[in-house]
Amino acid sequence: MFPHMVRAGVYARISSDREGDGLAIGRQLEDCEELAERRGWRVVDRYVDQDVSAYSGRLRPEYRRLLGDIESRALDAVVVWHVDRLHRQPKELEEFLDACDEAGLAELASVAGTVDLATHDGRFTARILGAVAKKESDDKSRRIRRKHEEIALAGRVSGGGTRPFGFESDRRSLRPDEAAIVRECARRLLAGQALRAICIDLNERGVATVTGAQWTSQTLRRMLASPRIAGQREHKGEIVAQAEWPAIITAAESERIRALLSDPSRRTNRAARRYLLARLLRCGLCGSTLVARPRSDGTRRYVCASGPGLPGCGKITIVADSLEQFVVEAVLYRLDTPELAAIFAGRQDDPAAEQWQGEVERAQAHLDELARAYADEQIGLQEWLTARSPIEQRLQAARKRLAQLNRTAALDEYIGNAAGLRERWQALPLSGQAAIVAAVLDHLIVNPGTRGLNRLDPARLTPVWRV
Numbered sequence: 001m002f003p004h005m006v007r008a009g010v011y012a013r014i015s016s017d018r019e020g021d022g023l024a025i026g027r028q029l030e031d032c033e034e035l036a037e038r039r040g041w042r043v044v045d046r047y048v049d050q051d052v053s054a055y056s057g058r059l060r061p062e063y064r065r066l067l068g069d070i071e072s073r074a075l076d077a078v079v080v081w082h083v084d085r086l087h088r089q090p091k092e093l094e095e096f097l098d099a100c101d102e103a104g105l106a107e108l109a110s111v112a113g114t115v116d117l118a119t120h121d122g123r124f125t126a127r128i129l130g131a132v133a134k135k136e137s138d139d140k141s142r143r144i145r146r147k148h149e150e151i152a153l154a155g156r157v158s159g160g161g162t163r164p165f166g167f168e169s170d171r172r173s174l175r176p177d178e179a180a181i182v183r184e185c186a187r188r189l190l191a192g193q194a195l196r197a198i199c200i201d202l203n204e205r206g207v208a209t210v211t212g213a214q215w216t217s218q219t220l221r222r223m224l225a226s227p228r229i230a231g232q233r234e235h236k237g238e239i240v241a242q243a244e245w246p247a248i249i250t251a252a253e254s255e256r257i258r259a260l261l262s263d264p265s266r267r268t269n270r271a272a273r274r275y276l277l278a279r280l281l282r283c284g285l286c287g288s289t290l291v292a293r294p295r296s297d298g299t300r301r302y303v304c305a306s307g308p309g310l311p312g313c314g315k316i317t318i319v320a321d322s323l324e325q326f327v328v329e330a331v332l333y334r335l336d337t338p339e340l341a342a343i344f345a346g347r348q349d350d351p352a353a354e355q356w357q358g359e360v361e362r363a364q365a366h367l368d369e370l371a372r373a374y375a376d377e378q379i380g381l382q383e384w385l386t387a388r389s390p391i392e393q394r395l396q397a398a399r400k401r402l403a404q405l406n407r408t409a410a411l412d413e414y415i416g417n418a419a420g421l422r423e424r425w426q427a428l429p430l431s432g433q434a435a436i437v438a439a440v441l442d443h444l445i446v447n448p449g450t451r452g453l454n455r456l457d458p459a460r461l462t463p464v465w466r467v
C-alpha cells in the first residue's frame with residue numbers, strides 16, 4: 001500500500017493592501033509552500049483573505065472555506081505563516097480546534113514552528129498564542145517592523161538622520177580620525193574612567209560630535225554602547241547580523257562595554273528596571289542561565305552573556321517585554337487546570353521558607369556585587385571565579401530547599417482562579433509575581449530565533465513546568 005500523501009491547505013491573510021502587501025501575501029504563500037515541501041506534504045489548496053481584519057469580527061470568506069474543507073476531511077494539514085494569521089480571538093481558535101478534532105486533523109504547521117494539535121502541549125501553545133496575539137498591536141505596524149527587520153537581517157544600513165560618529169555619511173566607510181576617538185573612549189571606559197570625565201576631556205580638546213555639538217554623557221554612552229561600532233547590526237535590541245560596515249572595536253569589547261554601562265549601580269537617573277524571569281531562562285544552545293541586560297536605549301532584554309569569564313555562548317538574545325507577557329499568560333493558563341488544584345491540595349506550610357528566601361536574596365546580592373567588581377576591574381577574572389563558586393553553591397542549596405518548601409505558598413489562593421490572579425497581577429510586587437511564576441515554571445529554554453520573525457516566537461521556547 002502507498003503511504004497516504006498528506007494533503008495540506010495553505011492559509012494566508014493580510015489586512016490591508018496599501019503598502020505593497022500583495023508582495024507580503026506572495027511571501028507568506030511562498031514560505032508556507034516551501035515548508036509543506038520540506039515536510040513532503042502536497043499543497044492541495046490555497047486560502048487567501050485580503051483586506052479583512054480578524055479583529056473586526058467580519059467574515060473572512062477564505063477562512064470559512066478552509067474550515068469547511070477541514071470539516072469535510074479534504075485536508076490532513078494546515079500551513080500558515082504564523083499561527084496568528086489564522087485567528088486572533090480565542091473563540092475562533094476553539095472553533096478551529098473543534099473542527100480539527102472532529103475531522104482528525106492534527107498537523108498545524110507554521111513557518112515559526114509547528115503546533116501539534118494532537119497533544120495537550122500543542123493546544124496549550126496555540127491557546128496562549130491566541131491570548132497573546134489578542135493584545136498585540138495591529139497588523140500595520142507589524143508589517144512596517146517586518147520591513148525594517150528584513151533590512152536589519154541583511155546587515156545593511158538603514159535610516160537617514162545624522163551619520164554615526166566614526167563613519168562617513170554613507171554609513172559604511174570609516175573616518176579614521178573619529179574611529180581613533182571611538183577606540184580611545186572605549187579603552188578609557190573599560191579602564192574605569194567615568195563617561196563624564198571622558199566627555200570633559202573630549203570637549204577640552206575640541207573633539208566635536210557629528211552635529212558639531214559638545215559631548216555629553218548621554219551621547220557618549222549611546223555611541224559606546226552601540227553594537228554598530230563593533231560592526232554589528234542591531235534591530236529592536238537584538239544583534240541580528242554581522243554588518244556590512246567594518247568594526248572599530250571588537251565584539252567582545254563592545255559586549256563588555258554594554259555590560260558595564262547597563263550595570264544598575266551606574267545609573268542614577270532612572271529607577272532600576274526589574275526582570276520577572278531572572279534566573280529562569282536557559283540558553284538553548286549552551287545551557288547557560290540568561291542574564292538581564294538592557295540595551296543602551298533601555299529596551300529590556302535577556303541575553304546569553306559571553307565574554308571573558310562569562311559562561312555563555314553569546315548567541316541568544318530575547319526581548320523581555322513580550323516574553324514576560326507570554327510567560328505570564330502561560331502561567332495563568334496553567335493555574336486554571338484541575339490537575340494543579342489536585343497537586344496543591346495536600347500542601348503544608350513551612351515557616352522555614354522565609355529563611356531560605358532570605359538566604360537566596362543574600363547570595364544573589366553577593367553575586368551581583370562580585371560581578372560589578374569584576375566589570376569595574378576592581379578584581380581580576382581568577383578572583384571573581386574563585387569567589388563566585390562557594391556563593392553559587394550556597395545559592396543553589398537554598399533554592400533547592402525553597403523549591404521544596406515555598407513554591408506553593410504563593411499560589412494557594414489562585415489555584416483554579418486565574419481570573420482573580422489576572423486582575424490582581426499588575427498590583428502584585430515583582431517578588432510576588434516572580435514567586436508565582438517560579439512556583440509553576442521550573443525553567444524556560446530559549447532557542448535561537450527564526451530568521452524573519454521579529455516578534456515573540458513561542459516556537460523558540462521550551463517551558464519545563466514544575467507542575
Ligand SMILES: [Zn+2]
Pocket residue numbers: 283284285286287288304312313314315316
Ligand atoms: Zn548560550
